[in-house]
Amino acid sequence: MRHGLPSETEMRERLATWTERYYVAGAALGVLDGGEVRSAAAGVINNVTGVETTPDTLFQIGSITKVYTTSLIMQLVDEGRVQLDAPARTYLPDLRFAGDEETIASVTVRQLLTHTSGVDGDYFEGHGRGDDAVARYVAACAQLPFVFAPGTMWSYCNAGFVVLGRIVEVLTGMTWGAALGERLLQPLGLTQTVTLPEDALLFRTAAGHAVDPARTITRSPAWGISFSSGPAGATPCASVGDLLSFAAMHMRGGIAADGGRVLSEAAVREMQHQQVQLPPQPGEAAAHWGLGWMLFDWGGRRVIGHDGGTIGQMSSLRILPEEGFGVALLTNSTPTGGLLASRVMRWLFGQTLEIAMPERPRPPEARVEIDLAPYAGVYERVSARIEVSESEGRLFARATNTGALANLQPPLPPLELHAVDASLFLQHEPYTGTYQPVTFSQFEDGRPRYLFAGRVARRVG
Secondary structure (H helix, E strand, O other), X not given: OOOOXXXXXXXXXXXXXXXXXXXXXXXEEEEEEOOEEEEEEEEEOOOOOOXXXXXXXXXXXXXXXXXXXXXXXXXXXXXXOOOOOOEHHHOOOOOOOXXXXXXXXXXXXXXXXXXXXXXXXXXXXXXXXXXXXXXXXXXXXXXXXXXXXXXXXXXXXXXXXHHHHHHHHHHHOOOHHHHHHHHHHHHHOOXXXXXXXXXXXXXXXXXOEEEOXXXXXXXXXXXXXXXXXXHHOOOOEEOHHHHHHHHHHXXXXXXXOOOOEOOOHHHHHHHHOOOEEOOOOOOOOOOEEOOOOEEEEEOOEEEEEEEEEEOOEEXXXXXXXXXXXXXXXXXXXXXXXXXXXXXXXXXXXXHHHOOOOOOOOOOOOOOOXXXXXXXXEEEEEOOEEEEEEEEOOEEEEEEEEOXXXXXXXXXXXXXXXXXXXXXXXXXEEOOOOEEEEEEEEEEEOOEEEEEEOOOEEEEEO
């Protein structure tokens, strides 16, 4: 362990202080340095039962799962069974979206991996618990429209990763969960990573919690998202140690701890290589996207990682492969788990590697004078409707979940958007006290066609 890395005692003490400060029910923290892991935990896994969190507690890792699904696809690339720039229909001839045949046929595997397919993909409807759940989900993708032409923009797309999971199923002859176990979990010795709730019950497993603006922590009404969304991150649970062991394989160029090769060095390098530049956003957000990985620019250093969010749980993973250094934080509270993750990453990367994370964005001190009327309107994407309105020279956005997510959290009030320039606004989040970037683009007759806040929403009406 290098100089400057905190002891497990210090990690535990700070984590206990910060879980209380940021209103997080429970958290597990792990630091990987040179092959050695230090871990700590704080709080409870369930604020109704009061069971304490330990370092071996299983949390839902959410969309960090996308790096696992990408790894399975890259194994198939290594085996010559998948080509990244081949149309997805090469492997799923019956694949359908709600678009013309030429557009559907043009969607490539690489575009699914990099969220550039154009498919409106926050689709979380359930399709049962059978071995055909993923296949049934992919068949239902026939109703998902294109928000933009494939390859022309970037918009986070969960459905694309379920399609990738189905490619894994078809080419391996196994369910996605079975392929994950046989091709990744077993070779890596990950005995504390599961995809089924009945398997999670065999471990100390966290329940999700929601935190309201009054800072009241309430256990979430449901434990997980639909089983069929597993390849995108709906179901997998892992301990912080298992998550870091998976990350370590990527830091070793595809080699497991026992020396066995899991991925080729070329595949690992391609996953970490910049594929897409994201719309400019201030603050801590990723600047670029690789294959599966989010790519961050922190103090001139390229940090790699991914975040995950499920019902009442938030996870965060950051690694610096050339330093053999990684940090994983698993929490069971939303949205405050993100605040805790930011504080922990800023502390550990700063103290240990002297890497400074970007500061969180804040609105300009002087009001930016812009005609706000053209921004008002309704913007929609799958699972969300965003109403933008102007009132007394101020702009507000009200987001309402629709579809399968509609009843999982209370409706948000209208949140003010503070102008930075004609395209970039900062939305104040009363739950966390932070500001999140919102971008408007493709202006026609002075009115924006798109609203971007991690996902692209298109103006309607």
